[in-house]
Amino acid sequence: MNAVSSIETISADGASLSVAVQKKFSAGGAPGFSLAAEFSVPSGITILFGPSGAGKTTLLECIAGLARPDNGRISAGDRVLFDSERRIDLPVSQRSIAYVFQTLALFPHLSVAQNVQYGLARLPAAEKRLRARQILESFRIEHLAGRKPDAVSGGERQRAALARSLVTQPCLLLLDEPLAALDSATRSKIIADLRVWNATHRIPVLYVTHSREEVFALGERVIALEQGRILAQGTPQQVLEAPRHESIAQLAGFENIFDAVVTTLRPEQGTMRCCLQDTQQKGNVELEVPLARVTPGAKVRIAVRAGDILLATEFPRALSARNVLRGRLLTLARHGVTVIAGVDCGAQIEAHLTPGACDALHLQVGQELWLILKTYSCHLVAG
Amino acid sequence: MNWQDLALTAKLAGIVCAMLLLIGMPVAYWVAYSRWRWKFLVESVVALPLVLPPTVLGFYILVAIGSRSPLGRLYETWFGHSLAFTFEGLVVASALYSLPFAVQPMAAAFAQVDRRLLDASSILGASRMHTFLRIILPLSIPGVITAAVLSFAHTVGEFGVVLMVGGNIPGATRTVSIAIYDDVQGLRYLQANQTALALLLFSFLALSILYGVNRRAWTAWPPR
Structure with a gap:
């Protein structure tokens, strides 16, 4: 049974991500995990949902350029980030993608403000400070600007990591279970702020999670991934409420x-x-x-x-x-x-x-x- | 205590320490991040002075900078004199001898920096150089201090290589460790004791600084 439903057409503002990649990993000579995914998403939040080991992080790393697909094509808007046929492989530093890791990877020796300004190295100092202040305000952490990441709470660290990524005005935001460690109240506040931000900055957001609640809290669209393959995509209701695949059913809480x-x-x-x-x-x-x-x-x-x-x-x-x-x-x-x-x-x-x-x-x-x-x-x- | 020997030793150790930080840093970076499959060969070469008898190293350096080797002849045509038994020759020999003491702590420190921080830095648009200067280096300061202290102290204390390459020329190549040997040979025990005690206190001080800033001073090669 083909469980992949068609996805709605790409939104009119042109900001979109289209991905078609293959990557094989061999485990000691034997064929191991392989990733083969093809999808395109418009601006707005898309959930990448699947169990651990499904290839979600590998997929994000391919998009960010931290991992190299064996072949395929990745483009964001009209910019081609990777194309194996045309031998295009933009370096990580030139992809203008924002990526918030599960571990956040805030620079421990820099203050929150310095972390946020890190991606703005080429701007004049006054402009840097202005932009950093604006984004800190929109994520409600301006009072933490002078503190080191160790000295702020978990939820505030998450906000700082989001602010640091988004201040560079990326064309795409990748989030790898960034809120997994938070309690649900803190999580929903951050999600609300992210939604507000996304409403004015219409870029595609790929949000990786294996939590069912997050899918319903966030998702406009869900892509379900298992063992490197896309099993289904559509609205959370289509994919999770009426699952058409056993592994999604298990994930979605069908006991x-x-x-x-x-x-x-x-x-x-x-x-x-x-x-x-x-x-x-x-x-x-x-x-x-x-x-x-x-x-x-x-x-x-x-x-x-x-x-x-x-x-x-x-x-x-x-x-x-x-x-x-x-x-x-x-x-x-x-x-x-x-x-x-x-x-x-x-x-x-x-x-x-x-x-x-x-x-x-x-x-x-x-x-x-x-x-x-x-x-x-x-x-x-x-x- | 002979102040001339002490000044010469301090000058030698200072120059070698500065040189090794400059040369050792890119080598350490390469050792920490290269994925070349034959990397272990380079690691072994850099670590050689740790296990090699100083006389063996000194002997080969002497041959290499002597007027019979192409390298030695090239130096002679440029500077008009041989490197052997000069202060410059001593600098070259000491730098080679102390290289692992500079490279290993820095490579270990670089490799311990969380890879995700480096990924985050490139994603935020930073070049490799920028990432090194703003992220890797500040987070590796204890390793760099360890490298500086170890290579300085190790140069102060070396004996075999200095004797082989530099000889024992007062004001040019006679360092304190040679001076102690000389004093003992001449039965000047009081002088020998003064110098030895000074070196003992210096070594203790150097190690105190080291362990004060870094609990893992004597690290092996970075984990793979």
């Missing part, structure tokens, strides 16, 4: 992923019934799921969020949900404010509920239960 066989199609209902595969000996467990273009007997994979499953201690009646599965409670564990219930109903299913709900139901390990799944909580994904 239950089942292999199933389509038994009957019900086109008039817009649904189909599927039999979960590892349950056939114990009597079939069937789920009613949204209709797809398949024929009976086809193998499909179904992803369900644990939080989308309802638990009942009696057989529920008068319910709109199409799937009611009878099972036995195997495990019950509390993680923070989430209670994780492991239920055996032929297949092992994980369901999440709140501690309050757990107490109200008087759940006991070993007791009989009914699981309730809405048809539209069952997502079909590609393996």
Whole structure:
């Protein structure tokens, strides 16, 4: 199944990034990791989403010029940064790209203001100070100008690193999980400031993350990357809410992923019934799921969020949900404010509920239960 | 204590130290950042004086600057006299002998600078030279101080190479360590003791400065 959807046309202001690169790494002679990615993004924030080891950082390094693709082409706006056919490979220092590393890489021996002015070496001193002050103000860290990076807080360091990169007026901003170490309140404030900045400086921003929350907080567009390949791109909702690929489903927080066989199609209902595969000996467990273009007997994979499953201690009646599965409670564990219930109903299913709900139901390990799944909580994904 | 010998020694060590910082810095930069596969050969050559008997090094330098070698003849046609048994010859020999003491601490310090800082610097548009002067060098100051102190102190204390290349000419090539040897040969123990004590105190002072600024003074080659 081809999961790559087409991307909207490049925005009219002309600022865009287009990338088509291949790079192979060999591990001791054996073919190792390989990166092959082709995409183009308009100005605005694009999330590069994927598990660690997916090649996100390598991709950013190729764009910045810190790593050299084996072949391909990279251009930002009308500037060609790399083109293997035309033998163009702009040096890192001439690409006018901003890159904020995961470690930030603030110069420890320079003050915040000196860090920010570092990229402005060619400007006259007065102009340097003016621009540095403006950017420090827009990231609300002007009061830290004289301090060394060691002497400011984590969130302020992040702001300083952003300010240092953006003061050079780059044509492209690359962010490699720069906010991963921050608490969510600090993170969302910085993201808000970044959005404000991006609204007046329309350049493409590539933001690498493996955090689902960040994807929804930031993303206008998402590119999902795994093992060096682009699996899907589109809006966060398209890519993550209805994942069409198993590995994205796992990343996007779908705790239950089942292999199933389509038994009957019900086109008039817009649904189909599927039999979960590892349950056939114990009597079939069937789920009613949204209709797809398949024929009976086809193998499909179904992803369900644990939080989308309802638990009942009696057989529920008068319910709109199409799937009611009878099972036995195997495990019950509390993680923070989430209670994780492991239920055996032929297949092992994980369901999440709140501690309050757990107490109200008087759940006991070993007791009989009914699981309730809405048809539209069952997502079909590609393996 | 003979003040002439002491002044000559200080002058020699000062010149050699300054020379080695200038020559050693680019060598150390290359050693720290080159990815050439045969780099270890250059590292070995630079480190040779650490293990070589000073007489062996002195002997080859003497042959190389003598009037029978092309190098020696070239020097003679330019300056009218041989390098052997002169102060200039001593400077050349001492610089070669103390080279690893300048290069190794600087290379180790350069290599310890976080690579991401260098990447950040080039991304911000800085040239390699700019990156070196503004980022690498300021972050390697302890290593540079170690290199300066070690090469100065090592030049003050050398004996074998000086004797081989410079001989023992008062005011031209007689350094304090030669003077001590001379005094002992002449049974002038009091004089020998004065000079030796001065050198002992100097060495202690040099090492105190070194360990004061840098806990990792005696570093080996930078990690790969």
